[in-house]
Amino acid sequence: MEEFIFHPLRPGMETKSRKDRLKGEILRFHPDKFNSHIVRKLRECDREKAIEIAGALARMLTDMMAEEIEKETSQ
Secondary structure (H helix, E strand, C coil): CHHHHCCCCCCCCCCCCHHHHHHHHHHHHCHHHHHHHCHHHCCHHHHHHHHHHHHHHHHHHHHHHHHHHHHHHHC
């Protein structure tokens, strides 16, 4: 996941810091936003799995952000 988020050729990311990139992804997969904007567009049979996956992504992204903050504070 890190390779994708921080890939140098990812459009619109050239000028963003690592923290800003993570922040955007965290907001995209935040359960409240994801559930209200994305889940309602899915087929009923796909909703539960999508919520589960988005929650897992949000937790991983939050962990990655904590690591970035830790790197900043230790420098």
